Structure formats: structure tokens, C-alpha cells
Amino acid sequence: MTDVPIFSLILPKITNKMQFTIEHRDPHSSARAGVITTDHGPIQTPIFMPVGTVGTVKAVHINDLRDQVHAQIILGNTYHLYLRPGMDIIEAAGGLHKFNGWDRPILTDSGGFQVFSLAACRKIKPEGVRFQSHIDGSRHLFTPEKVIDIQRSIGSDIMMAFDECPPYPCDYHYARKSLDITLDWLSRCWQHYRETPPKYGHYQSLFPIIQGSVFKDLRSRSMEEIIKYNSDGIAIGGIAVGEPTDLMYEMADFCCRQLPADKPRYLMGVGTPVNILENIALGVDMFDCVMPTRNGRNGMIFTWEGMLNMRNEKWKDDFSPIDADSDLIADRIYSRAYLRHLYAANEILGPMIGSMHNLHFYLDLVKTARQKIAEGVFAEWKDQVVPKLATRL
């Protein structure tokens, strides 16, 4: 693969209607606290965004998501929603907000992660990616233009550029080739973004995604090109794909030091509670991860005291609340023994409580982090709580 020209045209400036205001900076780390404004309301950063791949945050009712979990923005996925229910239905509904009843901001992933996770049923080409549907085996071509079209139809407040998320480990040659393609796709995404209006009246941002695997020169080149677009925000991708945790922090740190200070930084797919605090300290503002919902469905509960596997026998007669100090109603009215019983009995309420609890915890985690940043004590506080968060109860 030869180098692909990144800029083949002069880009007219588009009017950004998304604002990011930094309100506080931590004196002893790179953490910052701010507010992103969208047409669907504000997002206070640092923020965790629950993942709702197919238009639903699995097992969590939209009311609970808003009033109990206090989620400010959720994710959807271009690839999944395109396959099912399809854009005809989403458009007929009036966009995803109308379709699923979530009236706060939505961010859609572009399908780039599926290039990684569905490696067995896709083929990457310079013009785009050929997918074979994991649902019915039907064949589809995703191009940067098509991915923008789909996200226009979904009506997400934050759209993501189409990228290739390379696996780890990944040799330099492949990482460079992959980055070339991703940068070319970004150029095409951006042009198509510029050429297409929103369908539902509200403003939609487009976030580029930094790639380059674990190679700093590639990451730098990725950032240099991305910064030229003056996008509303920038995502750090290709991380938490199996590399050691220290390397994850090193890459996030490397990127944050080079990114413009006045734009929100979104670390895609991260992570554990500890990962989130450590990356906030490095200057990351936005996170998403399936961990609270997936692990919640599978019986793993996150708390300020540590993680516990609710399926374990040791909880069978522990009638204390799931979390007595929590302001989540479910945490106080349900006991650990009861929750264990629900998981053991394969009752749907178990995964529902687990998911809601974990999401509430994650939102509480970033909310507390934000308070500590405002108080100027984030770094000390983080070092104090991290050992506890990593404990297995």
C-alpha cells in the first residue's frame, strides 16, 4: 500500500455549534473538568458514556438510565443499527432519539471497532470495508461516506469517523498502512460530513480518531493530520485492545500531551474504574466501555470498596445491602444474598440490577472525580482510592 494523499482539497470552515468549556484544572495532574454543550443538553466532563450498541443500553430502562444512573450521554452503533432495524425504520421514527426515547445526547461509533471485533467476517479495502453480517450473513460495503450517511440518519450528536482499529500486537508496517487508510477515510468522512446536512434539525459533530497502534511516530502523524480539521473533539482509538495496561497509559499520555487543550478528548473503549481515573489524570475527558453493563450482566459488581463476583457462594447469606452508602435505590433495597440468588436462578432481574448498579457506580466515579478536580485534590484522591477499586472482595 502506497501513501494515500490526506488532503486533496481546501476545507471550508464549518460552524461548530458544540462548545467545550474547561472549568477546572487539577494542580497536580493533567485532569480537567468542563462542560460540553450539545443541542440535546450539556455533558459534564470527565464523563462516562454507557454503551447502547443496538439502540438500548442492555437491560436498563431509559427512565432508570436518566433518573437513577444519571447518564448524560449514551452510545449507539452505526454497524448494528444499520443492519437492524435499518435506516428506513430509524428515519421513519425521526432518528434514534425519537426511536428509543432518549432525549439527551447520543454518540455513535462508526463501525470501526467492528472492523476489529468482526475480523473473521470482513475485508478491508482502500475504498472501505466489506462486511458479512453477523446476523444473517448478508454482505455490505461500508465506506466513509456511507458511515456518515448512516450517522446522519441516526441523528447522533457526536458522530465518529470511520477508522480501522488495528489489533495488538501489530507490526509497524501494518500499523502504518492501516493509519494511512484511516487518515484517507477521515478525509472522505469530513468532506461528506461537510456536504450533508443534519436530518433532524440538531447539530451533529464529527470526531476524528487517532490511530497508530503503539508507535509514537504514527500516533504523532495521526494527531498532526487530525488537528488540521479543527473538529469539536478528538478521539483516541486503538487502545485497550489487549496491550499491557502501562502501555495503554503511556499511549494515552503521549496523545494527551500533544492534543489541543481546548478540545474534549475521548478515549474509546476504556475501561475499568482504575483505568478511567488514571486516564482522567492524563487529561482524558470522555470514556465509554461495555464493562459495567457486560460484567454487570455476568455477575461482577463494581463498588468503591472493590469488585465482587456476586455469583460466588460467599454471598449466599449476606443480607446486607448491595451498597448501603449508594444513592441508588436498588443498592439499598436489595441484599447481596438476594442479588446472588437472582444470578444463580438466572432471573432477568439479576442482570438488570447488576447493570444499573455498575452504570450508577461508573457515573458516580466520574462525578466524584469531577468534584475532586474542582477542589484541586484529584491527584491525591485518585492515588488513595485506586488500590481499593482494584481490590477483589
Place this chain on the structure above:
RNA sequence: GGGGGAGUCGCAUAGCGGCAAUUGCAACAGACUGUAAAUCUGUCCUCUUCGGAGUUCGGUGGUUCGAGUCCACCCUCCCCCA
């Protein structure tokens, strides 16, 4: 009383002369990081230095180099007819 069927590692199952013995459930533990995940993996007779070793298939004898499998008797349970 007569006829037929069945007893296998918690439960349920497979097994038809080379077997520590199939599968499911249950149980116990682990994994999960831009969701092909209410999923997946491991353990699940005893001991083990993880190489193995020792005891097993209702009971007791027997046939055989070798028996959960074949034979005899006994015990228990189920079905049908009286």
C-alpha cells in the same frame, strides 16, 4: 400370583467385551475494556510432586488376558395382567 422393564460419579442420561466412563442440568471458580457476549472457559470419585496413583457403574459369586457391558442368584424400583 403371572408377565415385562430398569438400577451408572448430586439429578437426568450415554455406554452393547479394552472405560475413571458420554452428554445435559445443578454446583464451584475464573474471564469479560469504541458489545456476534443474559456470554465464554475451567473444575466437578479420592489422593497427587499434575507425570500419574488408587478405588468405581444395586449386591454377591462366576466366565474372560480383560466386565459397567456376558452368566447365575439375591436386593430394590417401575409398568401390565390377575
